[in-house]
Amino acid sequence: NAGVTQTPKFQVLKTGQSMTLQCAQDMNHEYMSWYRQDPGMGLRLIHYSVGAGITDQGEVPNGYNVSRSTTEDFPLRLLSAAPSQTSVYFCASSPDSGVSLTDTQYFGPGTRLTVL
Amino acid sequence: AQSVAQPEDQVNVAEGNPLTVKCTYSVSGNPYLFWYVQYPNRGLQFLLKYITGDNLVKGSYGFEAEFNKSQTSFHLKKPSALVSDSALYFCAVRVILTGGGNKLTFGTGTQLKVEL
Numbered sequence: 213n214a215g216v217t218q219t220p221k222f223q224v225l226k227t228g229q230s231m232t233l234q235c236a237q238d239m240n241h242e243y244m245s246w247y248r249q250d251p252g253m254g255l256r257l258i259h260y261s262v263g264a265g266i267t268d269q270g271e272v273p274n275g276y277n278v279s280r281s282t283t284e285d286f287p288l289r290l291l292s293a294a295p296s297q298t299s300v301y302f303c304a305s306s307p308d309s310g311v312s313l314t315d316t317q318y319f320g321p322g323t324r325l326t327v328l
Numbered sequence: 329a330q331s332v333a334q335p336e337d338q339v340n341v342a343e344g345n346p347l348t349v350k351c352t353y354s355v356s357g358n359p360y361l362f363w364y365v366q367y368p369n370r371g372l373q374f375l376l377k378y379i380t381g382d383n384l385v386k387g388s389y390g391f392e393a394e395f396n397k398s399q400t401s402f403h404l405k406k407p408s409a410l411v412s413d414s415a416l417y418f419c420a421v422r423v424i425l426t427g428g429g430n431k432l433t434f435g436t437g438t439q440l441k442v443e444l
Contacts, residue, residue, distance in 0.1 A: 216371075245431065254418065254434035255372075262429050270431060302371060304432075313360040313422040313430055314379045319372040 216320035235303030244286040248299040334435035349404040351419030360422040
């Protein structure tokens with residue numbers, strides 16, 4: 213198993229540009245989520261999905277869009293990049309459908325995004 | 329609000345000495361607590377979790393954590409530190425979201441430095 217994979221590893225954007233961060237998992241996990249990591253703030257939830265076709269907002273959803281057409285993939289779209297979106301983005305997955313609190317979430321390697 | 333706190337930004341320890349990374353929690357109901365480690369420019373790796381039962385939880389790479397309900401703490405420990413343990417450590421609690429999903433709420437992280 214490759215686990216949770218993310219592409220690209222690094223990206224530099226100009227303000228106003230759009231892009232998609234890719235996330236895929238090969239563990240047949242129902243639950244997937246996106247976090248951003250900023251210095252001194254830990255990780256904050258952007259969006260999550262409890263299964264294919266179902267998505268919902270997390271703590272900091274503004275400026276981001278997601279979709280979940282398959283169990284494996286959960287892309288994160290930046291609609292119009294802003295410097296405040298400079299961050300490290302992590303995708304995570306876990307076996308549960310979102311109701312269970314005991315399953316472990318597994319994280320991808322991250323995408324380091326800089327918006328100029 | 330359900331949260332975890334890591335009171336130390338950095339912990340320094342000599343190789344071979346025991347290490348402790350502190351975490352306290354504030355949770356209504358049963359706490360589901362996790363420890364993750366992040367090596368430089370890498371994603372988060374799961375170390376261990378407390379769900380219920382034995383207060384001493386054993387995890388990966390020789391780490392263990394002690395759950396203390398009266399002190400609302402979940403400290404990470406290792407009997408003998410290695411230089412390779414130097415990394416950023418996150419404590420987290422799993423919480424339910426109103427939309428039916430759940431998320432990990434992270435502490436701000438503790439940088440562990442193990443020196444020869």
